[in-house]
Amino acid sequence: MSKKKKRHRTGNGNVVLYLLPQGVNPAEHNYIAKQLRLIASGVLDVPAGEVAEVLVYHDDGCPLLSGGTCRCDPDFRLVRRA
Numbered sequence: 099m100s101k102k103k104k105r106h107r108t109g110n111g112n113v114v115l116y117l118l119p120q121g122v123n124p125a126e127h128n129y130i131a132k133q134l135r136l137i138a139s140g141v142l143d144v145p146a147g148e149v150a151e152v153l154v155y156h157d158d159g160c161p162l163l164s165g166g167t168c169r170c171d172p173d174f175r176l177v178r179r180a
Contacts, residue, residue: 127162127167129154129162132174133152142174144176144178148178148179149178150177151176151179152174152176155172156168
């Protein structure tokens, strides 16, 4: 069962929620660090009151895909929900 871990970003008012297995440190994964940088820079921007999904496209050889820690440089796509 997953344990909810909230990660708050200050400055732009966004709150990012990650659902990760207990004991996993999100700071160890490249995709989370990159996602937080994109949020802080306004690239992944969701206005207040809106909901969106962030699709993460990992490299084929990324260790995360076989249960390891993300070490690739993934691509992101923001999908806004109406």
